[in-house]
Amino acid sequence: MEADASVDMFSKVLENQLLQTTKLVEEHLDSEIQKLDQMDEDELERLKEKRLEALRKAQQQKQEWLSKGHGEYREIPSERDFFQEVKESKKVVCHFYRDSTFRCKILDRHLVILSKKHLETKFLKLNVEKAPFLCERLRIKVIPTLALVKDGKTQDYVVGFTDLGNTDDFTTETLEWRLGCSDILNYSGNLMEPPFQSQKKFGTNFTKLEKKTIRGKKYDSDSDDD
8 A cells, every 4th residue: 555655646746747847848938939929020030031141151161161071081191181181170080090900990980970970070090100200299109099189289189998988899979978078079968977888987087198209100009909
């Protein structure tokens, strides 16, 4: 009997909460409808024109991004191209990779998806063997490394998979979340809640690249199995 009473009480509480939420939504809609009803034709025309202008600007911005190579995941042939690419775009993700490192191929798959989803960000890849000067300048020691460049300056790095749950099976959303934490793309989820389940174990402290110069052309791999 006590269990039935508890269930009944819980149901009533839930029902009241739903009713209150519904009431608030209805009140908000009624308020918006009332505002529209009170507008004259000139005000409605101005509102319509304002929205059309916003759509036109959004379309122009999209075309500008596409003209600069956004919307696809591209390989650049040399470090000289890197400087030109980051100069053209406000937000850039560059994957420093090596052909023999299998984790680079894992990153490639996710970056292809994100490049199509986030037109606001340019996604590039560069072979470390073709960019010794740049790797030394940016202190790229571990492969793979993502350099996150904003307004022409390198703001952050994603080194290996530590920030992605320390697993090769991380999701595209996990990488998207990590890039969103650095404001290098527009992330719509909750930045305080990493998508991977082992949140308590790994936390949200990102691995910063140690500021040591490389020696020669030797790079460390983030995996034991290249």
